[in-house]
Amino acid sequence: MDLSVTVPMGAGGVTFKNPVMSAAGTFGNIVEYLDVFDITRLGAVVANSFLPWQGEPNRCRRFAHTESGYLSAFGINNMTLDRFIAEALPRLPAEDVPVFVNIKAPTRVQLVDMTRACVESGRIAGVEVNGNFPYAGRDEPSYWDNPQQNEEMFRALSAAAEGKVLLWSKAATSAKMIIEDFVSASERGGADGTVLFNAIPGARIDIERRAFVCGSTGFGGYSGSGVKPFALWRCVQAARVATRPVIASGGITTAEDVVEFIMAGAHLVQIGAASMSRPDYFPRLLDDLYALMERLGVRSLDEIRGCARAEAAPET
Amino acid sequence: MRFLSETEVLACHELRRAGARRWLRLEVAGLAAASPGETVLFSEDRHSPRCRIATVDRFSGDRAVLVAKFEADDLAPAAGNGLTVWSNENPAVSVGAGSLIVTTSAFLYRVAPFALRGATVLVEEAGTDLWQDLRRRVERGLAWTSVFLALEPVRLQAFAAEFPDANPYLFANMDMSCGIGACRSCHVTVSDNKDGEASCRVGPWFALQRVNLVRLQFASAPFI
Ligand SMILES: Cc1cc2nc3c(=O)[nH]c(=O)nc-3n(C[C@H](O)[C@H](O)[C@H](O)COP(=O)(O)O)c2cc1C
Ligand code: FES
Numbered sequence: 001m002d003l004s005v006t007v008p009m010g011a012g013g014v015t016f017k018n019p020v021m022s023a024a025g026t027f028g029n030i031v032e033y034l035d036v037f038d039i040t041r042l043g044a045v046v047a048n049s050f051l052p053w054q055g056e057p058n059r060c061r062r063f064a065h066t067e068s069g070y071l072s073a074f075g076i077n078n079m080t081l082d083r084f085i086a087e088a089l090p091r092l093p094a095e096d097v098p099v100f101v102n103i104k105a106p107t108r109v110q111l112v113d114m115t116r117a118c119v120e121s122g123r124i125a126g127v128e129v130n131g132n133f134p135y136a137g138r139d140e141p142s143y144w145d146n147p148q149q150n151e152e153m154f155r156a157l158s159a160a161a162e163g164k165v166l167l168w169s170k171a172a173t174s175a176k177m178i179i180e181d182f183v184s185a186s187e188r189g190g191a192d193g194t195v196l197f198n199a200i201p202g203a204r205i206d207i208e209r210r211a212f213v214c215g216s217t218g219f220g221g222y223s224g225s226g227v228k229p230f231a232l233w234r235c236v237q238a239a240r241v242a243t244r245p246v247i248a249s250g251g252i253t254t255a256e257d258v259v260e261f262i263m264a265g266a267h268l269v270q271i272g273a274a275s276m277s278r279p280d281y282f283p284r285l286l287d288d289l290y291a292l293m294e295r296l297g298v299r300s301l302d303e304i305r306g307c308a309r310a311e312a313a314p315e316t
Numbered sequence: 317m318r319f320l321s322e323t324e325v326l327a328c329h330e331l332r333r334a335g336a337r338r339w340l341r342l343e344v345a346g347l348a349a350a351s352p353g354e355t356v357l358f359s360e361d362r363h364s365p366r367c368r369i370a371t372v373d374r375f376s377g378d379r380a381v382l383v384a385k386f387e388a389d390d391l392a393p394a395a396g397n398g399l400t401v402w403s404n405e406n407p408a409v410s411v412g413a414g415s416l417i418v419t420t421s422a423f424l425y426r427v428a429p430f431a432l433r434g435a436t437v438l439v440e441e442a443g444t445d446l447w448q449d450l451r452r453r454v455e456r457g458l459a460w461t462s463v464f465l466a467l468e469p470v471r472l473q474a475f476a477a478e479f480p481d482a483n484p485y486l487f488a489n490m491d492m493s494c495g496i497g498a499c500r501s502c503h504v505t506v507s508d509n510k511d512g513e514a515s516c517r518v519g520p521w522f523a524l525q526r527v528n529l530v531r532l533q534f535a536s537a538p539f540i
Binding site for chain 2: 025026027028029032033035036054056057059060061062063064065067070072074078079206208209213276277278279280
């Protein structure tokens with residue numbers, strides 16, 4: 001059975017040994033996992049979000065669990081991309097597993113510089129541009145709310161990527177743009193794929209203390225199994241218009257979930273909240289996925305990608 | 317991070333409940349090796365919304381008692397459920413003979429096991445003055461090589477004022493999520509490392525003088 005996925009890049013393509021990836025913000029700077037499990041079993045790995053400057057964690061309770069998910073409000077809290085490239089990247093087995101970084105910045109110029117730095121590193125396979133950036137629009141008009149600006153931004157980023165790294169557009173939950181327009185605009189600008197969705201806004205209240213439990217403003221990003229139906233719907237919408245790969249994210253927990261998203265049209269899947277449920281989560285999921293494909297008699301993901309159909313009784 | 321064992325829950329009791337939290341005492345069978353006071357990471361095999369950090373309270377034969385902080389509405393692990401346990405022991409400082417731990421009854425569950433490693437544990441008695449008590453003991457010969465404070469922030473500052481040369485460590489009992497140092501739930505802002513440090517990896521003890529207490533106070537439940 002072959003679970004590999006090849007996605008186009010420039011004149012060629014990049015092959016992932018399977019469709020399972022980590023998700024930004026939930027896999028640290030990847031190095032944290034080197035002594036936890038063999039990360040080269042994954043299709044690809046994604047590091048935390050990077051800013052052009054050193055971030056700081058939010059001054060509040062930064063996460064809370066809900067019955068079927070996870071609220072997080074970590075803030076802009078990672079090291080800079082330059083430091084990641086200098087200190088962490090050399091320690092990663094980038095020859096054996098594609099390494100992606102997630103970048104965010106308030107200006108297009110900064111995003112372009114960061115993309116160039118990734119190309120120059122020679123060891124980064126792809127760049128995911130995070131549309132969930134809260135400060136987008138402060139210095140320049142928001143790229144995520146207007147298809148034309150989105151397209152122009154990806155045109156600039158795509159020129160910086162020079163076809164040497166994959167360039168993905170990660171959907172913003174706050175975007176006012178309709179999702180089909182978002183996917184098409186990013187693709188027209190030169191994005192090699194679209195990642196959707198991100199965490200969606202959510203809140204929880206401690207009724208004893210009469211206070212919100214997470215986030216300095218009382219809410220955070222909601223991730224985990226509770227968002228799966230929403231993310232699956234978004235995946236179907238995106239896959240209907242996409243001409244490049246859709247990378248699904250949101251609530252994926254089990255091997256069955258992975259198959260659902262592939263059947264909804266995704267090429268690859270990213271798993272965040274669920275992967276934090278246990279240190280051996282990913283190896284177990286991969287074992288389950290191979291066993292499930294065997295049981296379903298599926299020999300390659302191309303057989304099932306986008307195969308789900310709506311069923312309704314004919315009119316009588 | 318070291319895989320320890322697949323264990324089975326024998327019993328689970330609630331130790332304490334406060335606001336939206338509760339503390340559970342889990343008796344497990346099948347734990348290969350652990351020492352009292354050690355921090356371990358565990359995940360439930362059946363109902364596993366997240367991994368959790370626990371303190372090894374007791375260990376003998378293959379039986380162990382773990383104490384862990386849960387959300388009040390989290391499902392408690394039921395007898396018969398499987399728990400996978402990893403060792404997370406990689407602390408920057410070790411607590412043992414020669415260590416003095418100063419605490420209140422609220423934190424005792426978490427630090428009492430260190431007494432089995434040779435540490436002296438001083439617990440505030442109701443209605444007594446903790447510092448007076450400590451001073452009296454010092455006069456009577458109590459000495460320490462290092463001092464560890466499992467106390468609320470105002471007491472941490474009071475200790476620093478009373479014993480300015482003691483260079484104590486504070487106990488950051490952060491809420492945790494991944495247990496691996498990746499998600500930054502449990503990061504502590506320190507003066508000499510701009511990335512901050514993950515309590516799940518190098519904690520729970522941090523040198524008081526390195527820690528930004530204001531930030532810590534508003535972080536993920538460090539003092540409960
Ligand atoms: C703790 C945490 C931190 C996250 N940080 C980021 C981030 O820095 N950048 C980003 O694009 N997405 C971030 N996300 C969103 C995830 O990458 C993912 O898109 C989202 O959580 C939905 O997937 P999940 O339900 O599998 O977690 C974060 C999610 C969580 C739970
Ligand atoms: S619990 Fe995730 S970094 Fe410590």
